[in-house]
Amino acid sequence: MRAPRPQGVVTRGTTSPNRLRAMDRWIAHWLGPLLREADDPLVVDLGYGASPVTVLELRSRLAAIRPDLRVVGLEIDPERVASAQSAARPPLLEFRRGGFELAGLRPTVARAANVLRQYDEAAVAGAWQTIVGALAPGGALVEGTCDELGRLAAWVSVDAVGPRSLTLAARLNQLDRPATLAERLPKALIHHNVPGEGVHALLGALDSGWAAAAPYAAFGPRQRWQRAVASILESGWPVLDRPARWRLGEVTVAWSAVAPGGPVTARS
Template identity: 55%
Template sequence: MADHTRNLRAHNVRAEEGRGRPFGVVTRGTTGHNRLRRSDRWTVAHPRVRRLLLDAPHPLAVDVGYGASHTTTVEWASRLRTIRPDIEVVGLEIDPERVLPPRDGVRFELGGFELADYRPHLVRAFNVLRQYDVDQVERAWESVLSRLAPGGLFIEGTCDEIGRRAVWLLLDRDGPVSLTFAWDPGDVEKPSDLAERLPKILIHRNVPGERVHALLSAADQAWDRAAGWEPYGPRVRWRHARQMLIDEGWPVTPVRRNLRDNLLTVPWAAVAPEGWTA
């Protein structure tokens, strides 16, 4: 079971606005090469992201809380440049000691969820809000979403230490749009193993009666029924399990190309917490 004991509280964004102070707290900052590759692959293939970056006159992407190393931000920049070679990428860290000199065409600056007064087209925050209290999440979202460029998007999620299991939300200025699960086909025994990587807004909602619990339970059941495809490998087995979910009426986003990762994407409405009104 994941350790949630070291949750952190951020400054009240409303109290900090206009004072030139970053909004957030210093997190553990662990990272590693290719840790966010699953999210990056999904991002550069997403039609809405591609359209946004291709249409922007001067696209800007901001990586919030890149941690103790530049690695994942530089990798993200390299992958985004397959869409727009001229995209500007900035990494923000709230810890001044982690702010690095520019490298590989990426600038690193002091900042948090106030985005250092930038108005980016694309924002990413991975493994950051997971370390906050749940009642801080929507405030951080609000801070980011209110500062996006027109049509801007925000990817917020979490993954394991070496990036084999990842779950993230896509948000626009109106709030959450979709939830995506991505995993190494050879690393997961059943889809619900990803529950411990749910974003903070959902991590405590994986209980009977909640939509995200129902989705993961249905995914496990479909995975079990697809066991006959196991000799062909976990990718093939998951492809048939995912189709079973679609046939049962789950609004699963179709996967239209061959992928290295097992993926499950659903609209936010399919997993939103009971009583969600935002």
């Protein structure tokens, strides 16, 4: 049976070691139970770029959840697929040609990092729908962006119902202020960082909390970030995680709070 024709366009392909570490550990924590219970614990890394390094890292980090977990890296560019074959370790780690249709695979989890950022915003909903439609029942997509070294990142989790959450993540020892994360918002949100939109209000609330927590800087950036996140939770933002995740430089909020055009119900 022939694999379906790849859907999408070739990305720039830039990548580097540990660029997606924050996203990997989020997947392990939030989607770990899903992978543990899956009959076929398959994960697809879509659009891994010119180097397969982040696919290898994803497989290594998720192996702690299930040693039999399989990861398939997908790329539209056949030359990238060919050059990655030396790193393949079938059946646990493979590289194939494919796009949003996921090459006919039915993974439990799909990751698309720094892929849709290169598309028009109008293409995002369709891409999400295509990817999620190719997942195994109950599966999830993690889609987002980060800077070249993984210091700033943001991603959305999406399932058959639609987008569920937004996560912001930063290397706290290099963070000047939370508003800097606006540079790395996913394509679905980056053009909505304007007054009157939820994501703008969220970044503003974090910035205010960060400024108010300046005295905590004496105890390190983790303490300051934790206090900033605690302040938005106290003011009504639907924060889904707790201090153990905040210490890692993360915060995850319900998508309903930042959905484009949605009501801004929380107060910064």
